Amino acid sequence: MQRAQAGDPEAFGLLYDRYLDQVYRYVLYRVASPQLAEDLTSETFTRALRRIGTFQEQGRDIGAWFVTIARNLVADHYKSARYRLELMTDDVTRSGQVPLAEGPERQVLDGLTNAVLLAAVRQLRPDQQECIVLRFLQGRSVAETAQVMGRSDGALKALQHRAVGALGKLLPADTEL
């Protein structure tokens, strides 16, 4: 970390190697488009590189910092003109709305339960969706998820409870768990 902050490119490269998958998957689960996930992942690491000097460890997880940057970019995306434009164009079928419907992800979604589960996750409120992605799909702890989302552990536990409850209601009534 210190070497990366001192301007050692290879040290930043090692951080990139370690956290790329986490960041990419987080973004992919949120935006559901591999192409857009690449764009936002690219911006995440570019921004992190630019601001690495402002990161202070003090017990903080650099991975959580990367995800926080990605989270802000995802939020910006959904507020952006580009997103609104995508919604109005045919591109939406390729890059906006039908995530995981094609490509390798499809293979693991062939089990109906996973497909239904993910479709339901994407119908949740953004904060609930984010909580589910970070906490359960990515396996982060309560403390790590709370840190990324800027909440206390207690508030995060309440959010995860609401999110799981809302998700359960979105699943088809005959879903067997």
Place this chain on the structure above:
Amino acid sequence: MNPFSSRASARELAAQLEGTAQRPPSPETARAALLVDHLVRAGGELAAASAPRPEFRDALRTRLLAVAAVQPPAVPSPAVPSSEAAPEPVAAPAPPARRRRARRGPLLAGGVAAVLAVSGAGVATSRSLPGDPLYGAKRTSERLQLRLAGDPADQGLRHLQLATKRLREVEALTYGRGHVALGPAAAGTVAAGAPVQPALGALADMDAEVRTGSSLLVEQWRRDGRDAAMVAVQGWSQTQWDELTALVPALPAPAGERAQSSLDLLLQVRDEVTGLIR
């Protein structure tokens, strides 16, 4: 909803998930825990299948390392908490020691050249071409990406990447749309009735990107004196010149004539940076 009940349920679920529950779960909590179990399993299965593309992984790594090599060392700012919203460093630090310059040089020379060679891979938001309805949106997206670029060196690199992207568009207009993803090595039959105006526009835009990008990188060189960036631009301008030269015979007449001035500009840039390298 009873807030006390809700809070208690939240605590019960949390304890159940953490394995610290003292009592058997209520039916609601048991169902919620089962749902979480499905989510965790789905996450594990997806993780194996939703990794970034290797080409994207490599191209982004190369670009980041190239940018890291040309940007000033980060300045830790003790007063600022390490949130993502931390401000940009206000002033660039003094030029680094020669030892650092020597270490970064070879990396940058290879890194930036590689970045510029793979320009456009993995970052294009659209394959639309000049004249297409969505082309304006594509250019808007590019301008947004440029605004997100950090220091002048990063911006310079991105402008040169866009110059290569414009060249790819001229190729696609000339050889057909399928050429976009293939690159110049796959040059083949000239598309019937290749449009002239869009190609002229793309060439003009390419020149603008070349001017802006090379100026930014030369300015950066004047600030930090690192030759590696100039070596990279030298190699990039030569490659760009070679590819455009190969394309010229296939261009419709007005575009072919216009391309001559683009070729002259590329030679001018190459010669300028060559003169700066010590």
